[in-house]
Amino acid sequence: MPDDNLRLTEMLSVLDRLDTEASTTERGDLDLLSTAELVRQMNAQDHRVPAAVGECAEEIAVVVDGIAERFRHGGRLIYIGAGTAGRIGVLDASECPPTFGTDPSMVVGLIAGGETAIRSAVENAEDDHEAAEASLRELHLTARDTVVGISASGRTPYVVGGLTYARSIGAFTAAIASNAHSEIGAAAEIAIEVITGPEFISGSTRLKSGTAQKLVVNMLTTLSMIKLGKTYHGVMVDLLATNEKLHARSIRTVSQLAGVGVDEAAEALRAADGSVKLALLMLATNASPESAATALDAADGILRVAIATLS
Incomplete structure (x- = not known):
């Protein structure tokens, strides 16, 4: 029990430091607002996302060039993430073959908990530090490949473990997070940290953080495909x-x-x-x-x- 209490205290301390988990008093009366006002306020929050992505333009450009260069030499782009972040990677990967005529193996999405997690939550899958490494080994990851880890909090163990392994074998690595000084950013060569701030509903990172992730992965594949003449x-x-x-x-x-x-x-x-x-x-x-x-x-x-x- 003491160990459990210590872990809980440490986790609460971590969450307190994350912008994506922050609460704001200005939205304490959401349940009292009209539907139209709710729409306006949520839309106003969403408007902040593209500007936040734009602040990361230089880092995104470096990652695009790295992906394109590895594509030219037969490398792959592999996304890893858990929950919403994992689903966004899987979505982007699945749309590349019909859009750009690529082989399905060229862009791959890995999600904590496997295919079941695409539709349903898989308990504790994101906390498995070794699972992503195992999946990357199954894909026979090489130094020619790119691995992009996605995590709103920037601390998901599944993603940290996968990036650490990918970097250890020489693969090009990048991280997409919604908090500064993230663990996944430190584990990767390039950190794309899109600071979207507190969510419209505190902690619901499928909102602004998820939107930012989708905008960034859109750029990574679309712009690298332009570089390849697609x-x-x-x-x-x-x-x-x-x-x-x-x-x-x-x-x-x-x-x-x-x-x-x-x-x-x-x-x-x-x-x-x-x-x-x-x-x-x-x-x-x-x-x-x-x-x-x-x-x-x-x-x-x-x-x-x-x-x-x-x-």
Whole structure:
């Protein structure tokens, strides 16, 4: 019992020092406000998040460049987190294949407690210091990979353990936290500490902290994919047409960027086996599918370079 009391006292002391756990007297009457006023106040709090993310622009840029460089050499991006933070990493990873045409193994999300934790809370999973290391070992983590740990508090043992292991084998590591001087920031090479302040409901870090995490991971994958040539004139050109909507978007993209009619765009896509990027290259240079594919490979998949080569 004395040991339990000591641990509880230490935990309370830690929580008292975290901005994300702080309470504010200005919101003590939330239950008395009208719904419209609640909406206005919560929205006002949310408006602070983009500015807080902007304060971390330099650190985010360093991480984007690090991820892109490792992607070019066959490395992967692996998110690790617990609860909301873990789910945000899993979400971002799952959206990369249809958006950018990447292999599912290129961006991976690991969450404390495994797949069950995506939908349901798994008790004490975030406190398992060794679990992330075990999962990273199963993925055969190498020095070519990037590991990004996400934790609003910045002290989640699951994330600290994973980053510590990743760094020990030479992987590039970064941390996304909502508190300054975080433990995960110290465990990683680069700390992205987005200070969003007390939550609208004290301690509910799925709110501003979660929004900040989503904004940052959006940047990490989107901007690294731009660096890899996954876009052209600000449009996704490596998307996978896995459903009717995406098939229509592919035709629309080719039509608009190549300046051709819908029928010609559809025909070019058929000849390119559904590849938007290849269809655009063929239309821009009148190259055969084979020649265009060779040029695209030689240009490391960057459409602008391939067009210049064949023009």
